Amino acid sequence: MSFLLVMKAEIVRTLIIMRRYWLRTIMGMIMGYGMLIVLILGFMLSQEELTNTMNDRFGDPEAATNFVLGFIIGMFAFGIVGMFTQGLQGMAVSGVLEQLCLSPHGLVTNFLARSTVAAITTCFSSSLMVWMVTMTVGGTLFFNGPALAMLLILTFINLLGFGFMMGGLILVFKQVGQVAILIRMGLFALAIFAKEELLEQGWAMATLVHALPIADAAILLKHVLIKNQRLVDGNYVPVYQHPSLFFLLLSCAVWTTLGITCFKMMENWSRAKGTLGTY
Amino acid sequence: MTESSGTLIELSRLNKTFTLRNFFYKDEETGKRQFYRKRLVKAVQNINFTIDRGEIFGLLGPNGAGKTTTVKMLSGLVKPDEGMVSVDGLDVERHRQKVLRKVGVVLEGTRTSIWPLTPMENLAYYGNLKNVKGSVLSERSNRLLDFIGLQDKKHVEVRHLSRGQKQKLAICIALIGDPQVLLLDEPTTGLDVQSARAIKDKIIEMTREYGKSVLVTTHDMHVAQELCDRIGIIDKGQLVACKPTQELLGNFSDQVYVFQLDREPDIAALEQVPGVLTVTTELTSEGPTAVINLEPEPAARSRALYAVMEALSKGNYELRSIAQRQQNLESVFLQLTTSTM
Ligand SMILES: Nc1ncnc2c1ncn2[C@@H]1O[C@H](COP(=O)(O)OP(=O)(O)O)[C@@H](O)[C@H]1O
Ligand SMILES: [Mg+2]
Numbered sequence: 001m002s003f004l005l006v007m008k009a010e011i012v013r014t015l016i017i018m019r020r021y022w023l024r025t026i027m028g029m030i031m032g033y034g035m036l037i038v039l040i041l042g043f044m045l046s047q048e049e050l051t052n053t054m055n056d057r058f059g060d061p062e063a064a065t066n067f068v069l070g071f072i073i074g075m076f077a078f079g080i081v082g083m084f085t086q087g088l089q090g091m092a093v094s095g096v097l098e099q100l101c102l103s104p105h106g107l108v109t110n111f112l113a114r115s116t117v118a119a120i121t122t123c124f125s126s127s128l129m130v131w132m133v134t135m136t137v138g139g140t141l142f143f144n145g146p147a148l149a150m151l152l153i154l155t156f157i158n159l160l161g162f163g164f165m166m167g168g169l170i171l172v173f174k175q176v177g178q179v180a181i182l183i184r185m186g187l188f189a190l191a192i193f194a195k196e197e198l199l200e201q202g203w204a205m206a207t208l209v210h211a212l213p214i215a216d217a218a219i220l221l222k223h224v225l226i227k228n229q230r231l232v233d234g235n236y237v238p239v240y241q242h243p244s245l246f247f248l249l250l251s252c253a254v255w256t257t258l259g260i261t262c263f264k265m266m267e268n269w270s271r272a273k274g275t276l277g278t279y
Numbered sequence: 280m281t282e283s284s285g286t287l288i289e290l291s292r293l294n295k296t297f298t299l300r301n302f303f304y305k306d307e308e309t310g311k312r313q314f315y316r317k318r319l320v321k322a323v324q325n326i327n328f329t330i331d332r333g334e335i336f337g338l339l340g341p342n343g344a345g346k347t348t349t350v351k352m353l354s355g356l357v358k359p360d361e362g363m364v365s366v367d368g369l370d371v372e373r374h375r376q377k378v379l380r381k382v383g384v385v386l387e388g389t390r391t392s393i394w395p396l397t398p399m400e401n402l403a404y405y406g407n408l409k410n411v412k413g414s415v416l417s418e419r420s421n422r423l424l425d426f427i428g429l430q431d432k433k434h435v436e437v438r439h440l441s442r443g444q445k446q447k448l449a450i451c452i453a454l455i456g457d458p459q460v461l462l463l464d465e466p467t468t469g470l471d472v473q474s475a476r477a478i479k480d481k482i483i484e485m486t487r488e489y490g491k492s493v494l495v496t497t498h499d500m501h502v503a504q505e506l507c508d509r510i511g512i513i514d515k516g517q518l519v520a521c522k523p524t525q526e527l528l529g530n531f532s533d534q535v536y537v538f539q540l541d542r543e544p545d546i547a548a549l550e551q552v553p554g555v556l557t558v559t560t561e562l563t564s565e566g567p568t569a570v571i572n573l574e575p576e577p578a579a580r581s582r583a584l585y586a587v588m589e590a591l592s593k594g595n596y597e598l599r600s601i602a603q604r605q606q607n608l609e610s611v612f613l614q615l616t617t618s619t620m
Contacts, residue, residue: 009407017395020436095390099452101356103408104379271358274297274322274348277386 002105006113014117029125032075036133040068065226068133070192072126073155073221077187077214079122080159083115084167085180092174098277107267108164108260115163119156147224147239154248155217161255162213168259168266172275187214194218199244213255216248287460287492288330288353293362295323295348322348324516326362330460330494335486337507337524338496339612345516346496347386350464353494354384366460380409383453384462388446394438398429398448401437402455409456423451427481443474450481460492461485467502479506500609504528512615519615527611534575535604536584537568541597544569552590554583565599
């Protein structure tokens with residue numbers, strides 16, 4: 001109930017701001033698009049010379065789409081976690097954070113609803129971007145509605161846990177905010193470079209990939225969107241049977257529990273230290 | 280609405296100590312450097328007071344006295360170390376969500392609203408959070424903006440509004456959920472005279488017409504004196520006085536007289552006069568004065584006044600003028616806060 005109230009308020013706010021600052025919204029999308037196209041063109045031009053020297057990182061034929069998709073998943077992760085880091089910090093500065101604490105729903109609900117709305121809008125703009133880029137570059141993506149929807153929701157939940165963890169830390173230690181940008185960049189890189197092959201390089205690497213947020217999600221999204229649910233050897237493995245799905249579910253459960261618990265603890269601590277509204 | 284009078288807010292034995300930690304600390308006075316310094320700040324010490332329904336209560340104190348901390352503990356933004364805060368019988372720590380439905384809070388008015396939105400949109404946003412919707416929401420938003428005098432700005436983005444207008448909007452936002460209590464932290468600080476006046480008038484109107492209880496904190500005695508039914512004076516985290524405004528003033532007023540003379544008065548002689556409590560002398564631009572504190576009881580005071588005049592006449596002083604010192608909260612405040620230094 002609380003969640004829906006905050007959702008409603010957030011949706012209205014987001015729509016108003018998008019409409020009022022439509023120029024900025026569109027410019028943002030065009031910039032993103034332009035940046036991607038430049039990256040891809042550069043990548044494709046260098047491709048021919050590179051194929052000889054580069055190893056398998058860019059060796060496979062879908063490398064370009066892989067890169068683009070990774071980039072966009074990275075943007076998604078960057079944005080969602082950003083809500084909890086730079087976003088939270090900005091709210092502390094503008095005083096809105098205190099107002100949310102004063103609303104009768106609690107911070108956790110507020111942030112859940114806020115990030116859900118942000119995720120939905122990001123999904124729309126990302127899909128548009130993916131579509132435009134694939135139209136321009138001519139790559140092929142495979143859209144499997146149900147699988148994609150499930151993966152997007154899981155990806156979001158996966159990021160939420162991590163976001164809450166970071167947000168909690170920032171509530172108490174405002175300085176963490178400076179480091180957070182690096183961590184977000186890390187997630188970004190992870191989304192680009194995470195691929196199935198990594199899981200076959202020994203248990204240490206595999207464990208690391210499973211433990212990190214977004215890695216499993218990125219692998220699965222690429223599995224569906226690029227490889228049309230086929231493994232490297234060409235065998236068809238539906239996403240529901242992909243081993244990474246289990247780890248993604250586990251990762252969601254662990255990170256979300258951990259994140260929200262941490263956030264609540266930190267919120268209490270922050271109230272005791274009196275730093276909720278300070279910046 | 281269960282009752283129209285009685286206690287609405289209660290703070291009892293409230294304590295809060297903050298820990299300040301500095302790394303690479305340098306003492307400004309001695310220039311001594313420390314790698315790490317930990318200091319305890321007793322922001323609020325053992326504070327008790329109550330606020331009744333329909334009352335304007337003022338928390339008056341200098342900067343750093345602990346006013347904001349008190350307001351934040353009342354609204355659950357800061358967790359008390361010890362003691363209890365209750366609103367309408369509900370413990371703030373245990374029933375924070377329920378309490379927040381009953382109170383509206385304005386901390387720093389300019390930092391309350393969302394700047395890219397207009398006042399109407401801000402009210403809709405915060406109204407949605409408080410489950411005020413549809414026709415009630417739009418009707419109430421319009422009524423509040425009308426009441427506070429922002430009707431003509433209702434479609435202007437907040438970032439274009441002045442400080443005073445933002446403060447007014449913050450009050451509307453706090454009122455959108457129709458709370459029983461309004462907590463205002465320094466509502467007139469930083470505003471020009473007209474805006475401050477308007478806000479003070481609105482606060483009074485709100486309690487008189489709509490029966491809201493209000494807690495106002497301020498470091499400005501005039502604001503407290505004009506606005507509040509009761510005043511608590513807070514200094515260094517301690518409540519040094521808590522009385523109805525008239526009583527607080529009455530305690531000190533009507534008894535101090537200033538006699539403008541041609542030379543320094545003989546203090547010892549004047550202190551012998553029956554009915555005289557204390558005598559001091561002050562040098563003003565018009566010459567020396569005798570500042571005499573008399574018995575407050577009217578008949579005794581009258582006798583004492585005659586006796587003082589007689590004594591002055593006997594002493595061959597030239598009496599240039601007599602004035603009753605206007606007591607205001609400022610002198611009360613200074614007396615109370617300096618005595619605890
Ligand atoms: N979060 C905090 N951490 C450390 N000290 C604080 C904190 N908040 C307030 N203080 C200190 O507590 C004292 C009271 O502050 P405050 O309640 O803001 O005073 P006022 O509002 O009356 O000016 C001040 O000395 C202030 O420096
Ligand atoms: Mg203050």
